[in-house]
Amino acid sequence: MDKPTKPRSTRIQREKRELILEAALEVFAQHGFRGATIDQIAEAAGMSKPNLLYYFKSKEAIFVTLIDRLMEAWLAPLREMDADGDPVTEIRSYIRRKIEMARDFPRESRLFANEILQGAPRILPLLEGELKELVDEKAEIIREWIRQGRLKKTDPHHFIFAIWATTQHYADFDVQVRAVLGPDKGGEGRFEDAATFLEGLFLG
Amino acid sequence: MDKPTKPRSTRIQREKRELILEAALEVFAQHGFRGATIDQIAEAAGMSKPNLLYYFKSKEAIFVTLIDRLMEAWLAPLREMDADGDPVTEIRSYIRRKIEMARDFPRESRLFANEILQGAPRILPLLEGELKELVDEKAEIIREWIRQGRLKKTDPHHFIFAIWATTQHYADFDVQVRAVLGPDKGGEGRFEDAATFLEGLFLG
DNA sequence: TTAACGTTTGTCCAAACGGTCAAAAATTGC
DNA sequence: GCAATTTTTGACCGTTTGGACAAACGTTAA
Known part of the structure; x- marks a missing residue:
């Protein structure tokens, strides 16, 4: 044989x-x-x-390969959130990592956004499976932190959604962000400004 | 003649x-x-x-007509933010209106998101003109509210971006939101939950 | 040298696409 | 009722698209 x-x-x-x-x-x-x-x-x-x-x-094969790779990198930052760490530090790091990804990998972010916008035809199972499990797990950690009085009370799921939405916004809606900030404030410093702002918003 | x-x-x-x-x-x-x-x-x-x-x-003509109409409705909620009103009430109303739009007009939201993702080829001038002016004006109002000590200190522009990002997220990334929340928590109540959460996030 | 194998290209095809046009059908105004 | 006008349609056209294919080219190893 x-x-x-x-x-x-x-x-x-x-x-x-x-x-x-x-x-x-x-x-x-x-x-x-x-x-x-x-x-x-x-x-x-x-x-x-x-x-x-x-x-x-085929064209489809290229796209699928790209998306598969992307998903690995996409979930990584959330995976790193550590139940044993300090809540504020963990969340601050998570926000930082997400903003860095928006700054350094905007194309990946837009690719992902595109796929979701079209109804996630290729990754819906992954969203309902692996992603949901991961988020549920981290949500439970956040819930525990709140229970211990180490974090302000909020809905963990919507908390995570809000971090996703705000950070990815700087990649996906970059054109709009730059248009509104204008030439002066729209320079490369906008990601640093965003990070600072978001830390205040989510941890302040 | x-x-x-x-x-x-x-x-x-x-x-x-x-x-x-x-x-x-x-x-x-x-x-x-x-x-x-x-x-x-x-x-x-x-x-x-x-x-x-x-x-x-032409196909283009349909699209342009659609986008032109959309922009009117899109800017309306922000326009309504009143300098003479109570800051907390004004912002709460703004968030409510935006969440209602995500719930009631998700297709419009996705159309807009699509256009921005592609680099806003058809509405860039509008973003750099009318939208920027509107946002700058409202940002100044927020800055004044902060100066008067009636609102927590934040960057007004990023504050507005964050409201856009989080509210539109529930329309644009609806598939993902529903996938993660699952069948039980993913029902129609999710918009109400989101609104409550976001009020707490931005005003708490 | 040459056979075997991996790589590259020119050519071609069928389907899908945006859009045209003349003619038929329906509607309206008198 | 009838002519003018508006609306609808089937047939058609040129282009773009994803993809197939065989032939040519290059490389390697016996």
């Missing part, structure tokens, strides 16, 4: 696939799934369309 | 255009501009594609 030899991927394959994913992230984040074309992605990756399709069998 | 007789629109024209806009709102909100097709909109409006194009000269 032959071992079903896993088709070992070469160095070139890994590099090209990485190149394609990077280009696709750019294009998908700006135009959404339907709005993006394989040609656009191929051009951004510096290769021809058939060549791209040699590495990914 | 002839009066440039405005082509008076008939009753049928007004009704059909309304029907189309309603259908288009549904389709655009779900699939975005590029993702939506004229055929889809026509079918949702119960008419043939050429017939739809008799009332709107």
Whole structure:
């Protein structure tokens, strides 16, 4: 009986696939799934369309690969929230991490937002499963902190939603934020200002 | 010299255009501009594609009409914030109105979110003009309230952003919110819960 | 050198798309 | 009732799109 030899991927394959994913992230984040074309992605990756399709069998396959990777990184900050830590410190760190992600990975944030806006057709099971479990678990921690009188009383679920909404807002609605803040206050310092503000809002 | 007789629109024209806009709102909100097709909109409006194009000269024209109308309704709640009112009451009312809009007009919210996500290609001037002016004006009011010691100290601009982000979250990320809350807590009461939570967050 | 394998490209296709147009059908005003 | 006008439709067109495919190209190892 032959071992079903896993088709070992070469160095070139890994590099090209990485190149394609990077280009696709750019294009998908700006135009959404339907709005993006394989040609656009191929051009951004510096290769021809058939060549791209040699590495990914379809546009959908690229998108799914991107989203799968994204979800890992997306849940990480919340996972790090530690029941044994100091509540204020833990929450402050969580907010910081989320704002840093909005600043450093806005394309990922927009990709995710796009998927949810369309009704999360590809990740609904994950939201109802893994994500819900994670949030429920952390909500229970927050509830415990409140019970111990170490945190102001609030609804833990809506508390988490509010942190998501406000932090991701600076990535997803960046155009609007910059437009409203104007050229003077819309510089790169806006993320630091946002972080400071949000700490005050959620912990003040 | 002839009066440039405005082509008076008939009753049928007004009704059909309304029907189309309603259908288009549904389709655009779900699939975005590029993702939506004229055929889809026509079918949702119960008419043939050429017939739809008799009332709107292009897909773009439908979208622009929709967005123009939307912006009016969108700015209204913030406009109502009254410098002469009680700060806490004014802000509470503003949050209430925004949550009600997320509950009653989620499609409009998603349409707007979609446009911003794509970089606001059609409404950027409006954001940099009318919206910025409005926000600056209201920010000044909030600043004055703080100066008078009638409101906790915060950055007015980010304060407004936070209200936008949290309230619209319940429309734009509705799928995720429902997935995380689950069948029991995800019922229609979630908007009321959200409103209560947000009042506490922003005014507590 | 050459056979085997991995990579790249030009060409092609069928479906979907936004939009046009002339003609038919329905409505309206007299 | 009838002519003028508005509304609706089927057929059609050019373009874009996702994807297939075979042939060409490059690389490696015997």
